[in-house]
Amino acid sequence: MITVEVALDARSYPIHIGAGLLGHAPLLVPALSEPRVAVVTDTNVAPLYLERVAGALRKAGIAVTEIVIPAGESSKDWPTLNRVIECLLASGCDRATTIVALGGGVVGDLAGFAAATYQRGVPLVQMPTTLLAQVDSAVGGKTAINHPLGKNMIGAFYQPRLVVTDTAALDTLPDRELRAGLAEVIKHGLLGDAAFLAWLEENIDKLKGREPLALAHAIRRCCEMKAAIVREDERESGIRAHLNLGHTFGHAIETGLGYGNWLHGEAVAAGMVMAAELSHRLGHLAARDVDRVRALLGRAGLPVVGPALGPGAYLELMRRDKKAVAGDIRFVLLKHLGEAFVGAAADEAVRGALNACTRDL
Amino acid sequence: MITVEVALDARSYPIHIGAGLLGHAPLLVPALSEPRVAVVTDTNVAPLYLERVAGALRKAGIAVTEIVIPAGESSKDWPTLNRVIECLLASGCDRATTIVALGGGVVGDLAGFAAATYQRGVPLVQMPTTLLAQVDSAVGGKTAINHPLGKNMIGAFYQPRLVVTDTAALDTLPDRELRAGLAEVIKHGLLGDAAFLAWLEENIDKLKGREPLALAHAIRRCCEMKAAIVREDERESGIRAHLNLGHTFGHAIETGLGYGNWLHGEAVAAGMVMAAELSHRLGHLAARDVDRVRALLGRAGLPVVGPALGPGAYLELMRRDKKAVAGDIRFVLLKHLGEAFVGAAADEAVRGALNACTRDL
Numbered sequence: 092m093i094t095v096e097v098a099l100d101a102r103s104y105p106i107h108i109g110a111g112l113l114g115h116a117p118l119l120v121p122a123l124s125e126p127r128v129a130v131v132t133d134t135n136v137a138p139l140y141l142e143r144v145a146g147a148l149r150k151a152g153i154a155v156t157e158i159v160i161p162a163g164e165s166s167k168d169w170p171t172l173n174r175v176i177e178c179l180l181a182s183g184c185d186r187a188t189t190i191v192a193l194g195g196g197v198v199g200d201l202a203g204f205a206a207a208t209y210q211r212g213v214p215l216v217q218m219p220t221t222l223l224a225q226v227d228s229a230v231g232g233k234t235a236i237n238h239p240l241g242k243n244m245i246g247a248f249y250q251p252r253l254v255v256t257d258t259a260a261l262d263t264l265p266d267r268e269l270r271a272g273l274a275e276v277i278k279h280g281l282l283g284d285a286a287f288l289a290w291l292e293e294n295i296d297k298l299k300g301r302e303p304l305a306l307a308h309a310i311r312r313c314c315e316m317k318a319a320i321v322r323e324d325e326r327e328s329g330i331r332a333h334l335n336l337g338h339t340f341g342h343a344i345e346t347g348l349g350y351g352n353w354l355h356g357e358a359v360a361a362g363m364v365m366a367a368e369l370s371h372r373l374g375h376l377a378a379r380d381v382d383r384v385r386a387l388l389g390r391a392g393l394p395v396v397g398p399a400l401g402p403g404a405y406l407e408l409m410r411r412d413k414k415a416v417a418g419d420i421r422f423v424l425l426k427h428l429g430e431a432f433v434g435a436a437a438d439e440a441v442r443g444a445l446n447a448c449t450r451d452l
Numbered sequence: 453m454i455t456v457e458v459a460l461d462a463r464s465y466p467i468h469i470g471a472g473l474l475g476h477a478p479l480l481v482p483a484l485s486e487p488r489v490a491v492v493t494d495t496n497v498a499p500l501y502l503e504r505v506a507g508a509l510r511k512a513g514i515a516v517t518e519i520v521i522p523a524g525e526s527s528k529d530w531p532t533l534n535r536v537i538e539c540l541l542a543s544g545c546d547r548a549t550t551i552v553a554l555g556g557g558v559v560g561d562l563a564g565f566a567a568a569t570y571q572r573g574v575p576l577v578q579m580p581t582t583l584l585a586q587v588d589s590a591v592g593g594k595t596a597i598n599h600p601l602g603k604n605m606i607g608a609f610y611q612p613r614l615v616v617t618d619t620a621a622l623d624t625l626p627d628r629e630l631r632a633g634l635a636e637v638i639k640h641g642l643l644g645d646a647a648f649l650a651w652l653e654e655n656i657d658k659l660k661g662r663e664p665l666a667l668a669h670a671i672r673r674c675c676e677m678k679a680a681i682v683r684e685d686e687r688e689s690g691i692r693a694h695l696n697l698g699h700t701f702g703h704a705i706e707t708g709l710g711y712g713n714w715l716h717g718e719a720v721a722a723g724m725v726m727a728a729e730l731s732h733r734l735g736h737l738a739a740r741d742v743d744r745v746r747a748l749l750g751r752a753g754l755p756v757v758g759p760a761l762g763p764g765a766y767l768e769l770m771r772r773d774k775k776a777v778a779g780d781i782r783f784v785l786l787k788h789l790g791e792a793f794v795g796a797a798a799d800e801a802v803r804g805a806l807n808a809c810t811r812d813l
Contacts, residue, residue, distance in 0.1 A: 125777070169530060169534065173530065173599075176599060176605065176606060177599075177601065180599065180601045180602060180605065180772070181601075183772075183779060185774065185776055185777055186774055186775075186777070187777060207608065208569070208606045208607060208608055209605070209606065210604075210605060210607075210774040211594065211595075211596065211604070211607040211608055211609055211687075211688075211774075212608065212609065212687070233572065234572075235572060238534075238537060238538075238541065240538065240541045240542075241541060243571075243572070244537065244541065244570070244571060245537060245569045245570065246569060246571075246572040247568065247569055247572055247573065247608060248572055248573065326572075326573070327572075410544075411541070411544075413546065413547055413571040413572075414547070415546055416486070416546055416547070416548055418544060
């Protein structure tokens with residue numbers, strides 16, 4: 092087991108990474124305020140791992156409430172949150188009950204927001220079971236639900252007490268979901284040190300082939316990088332915004348197509364190509380580096396062009412993005428590979444990049 | 453103008469108290485991140501003060517979005533919150549837009565929770581216009597909406613950047629609301645120093661008569677006491693719970709009768725008598741001090757008996773209170789006047805206190 096520490100003073104917490112951790116109650120029990128948890132998971136994950144987690148906890152004397160939501164991004168909404176809150180109330184969960192988010196990004200975001208707001212906040216443990224959640228969404232405290240007018244529009248920064256990352260859970264992850272997770276891994280490579288990007292180019296086939304050592308290394312490096320960024324800028328007033336590389340375009344794709352048609356990681360992959368292309372058109376990233384981004388994502392089996400919604404529709408959706416300031420879209424751009432910055436761009440350049448990176452699907 | 457400071461390190465903020473502050477834009481403008489605010493208020497307050505606040509801000513070059521919700525506790529719900537979020541999105545409010553909560557406790561709690569969760573949190577200014585909000589709910593960062601199964605069940609601790617308390621706004625407050633606010637003022641007297649309690653007994657008629665100097669003194673003392681408690685225990689893991697004196701019984705009254713039948717302050721008044729009676733039955737508070745509590749609340753024109761829901765119904769409602777731990781009701785009790793503690797009580801004693809302090813209404 093490897094442990095990565097997220098240092099946030101009184102709210103610091105460990106990320107434990109290893110194979111088989113889901114059934115290992117002693118990791119969790121000392122973090123509980125009272126011997127009671129509510130495990131929130133979805134209809135995909137419940138048949139695979141719920142009994143393993145709940146059974147181990149019950150054997151350790153912990154009372155467990157099980158709450159299973161429908162799988163899919165469309166569950167990240169108010170009615171589902173309200174059902175979770177109702178289950179918590181009906182089973183007598185109180186302010187000392189710990190909510191355990193067992194699943195991917197949707198479960199983590201929804202259950203995390205439930206923990207942030209139930210009775211003004213209860214303890215939270217993240218147990219990510221997808222690669223995307225393990226390298227990104229379960230780390231750093233972002234929680235949210237979607238609004239019909241925009242993704243993640245209602246949410247909170249709320250740190251967990253503990254993240255338990257079981258790499259063996261990836262064995263059952265569908266190929267498409269694994270690839271979507273690789274998009275966020277590659278994002279860390281584009282933002283971080285050159286060595287990790289080179290390692291990814293070297294090892295992308297091993298990652299696609301689920302080689303355990305390669306996956307564990309990638310997860311660890313991503314968690315270390317993300318922990319360092321979150322420590323510096325927990326509430327995204329500065330450098331944390333770099334983690335949104337590809338997300339402004341990506342959210343427009345997700346919202347434009349309707350949530351759940353493309354996986355988040357797929358939209359971010361196409362969005363990173365757009366961001367790289369835009370960076371190039373603005374005179375930053377070299378053309379060969381745009382090709383390098385496109386090639387690595389393509390080798391990971393990810394989309395490198397977006398749907399042709401039309402540049403006008405993209406611009407309209409991005410102006411409504413919550414990272415926009417007074418209607419100005421804030422793009423995360425690449426100065427070169429490994430160094431990002433946040434900047435504006437003329438609509439003309441954005442239209443050009445969009446035309447170069449979209450087609451009718 | 454008097455200023456009371458709430459000291460919370462990086463999240464410290466001032467409470468400005470004075471007559472005529474609502475129309476004084478220079479208090480607000482320096483606290484804004486961008487020259488844009490969304491003023492959330494209700495149908496009672498809008499005709500009285502919205503133009504004064506919004507007009508002054510517009511004159512100072514600030515863009516103002518006005519959001520008016522129906523007056524009353526029943527607006528502290530999800531559909532109303534969702535309407536507020538929709539207005540914020542539709543008018544292009546972003547992460548740097550400040551939400552101004554102009555109104556009483558309902559507006560403050562709802563708009564505060566909107567600020568806590570819109571795009572994971574935007575700046576908040578509280579402008580309380582009722583006595584209850586000025587001495588209690590606008591100070592200390594509690595925000596929430598109600599759930600059909602319980603009051604304030606979904607919420608967040610979220611501190612404002614600034615509280616602007618205009619004592620002249622109390623001129624238009626209905627008598628019943630003024631009295632409800634006096635319940636929270638008297639609560640501070642019961643929890644705090646003996647001098648303030650004696651001052652209240654001396655000056656309760658002046659307060660009922662809205663004498664400006666008496667009101668300003670009471671508001672200031674309550675804010676000072678509350679600021680000291682919040683500084684010590686922001687998230688209510690200890691001493692802040694004392695501020696819930698009368699609230700466990702009071703919430704049961706509000707939930708049992710349906711939100712909005714009794715004002716919050718009225719329910720808290722009857723609840724404080726119940727808490728005093730229970731404290732006496734458990735061997736703490738002297739009988740003459742229970743009489744003193746009852747007399748002062750009675751002179752303030754507040755209910756000193758609760759509705760006869762039946763002790764069983766009270767107990768059931770209180771077990772579901774979010775301050776309960778593993779089904780054990782946590783009562784705020786009085787050792788003597790001026791000193792509270794949190795403790796449990798045998799059902800028998802609670803039933804006795806309830807029988808002594810309720811009647812068919």
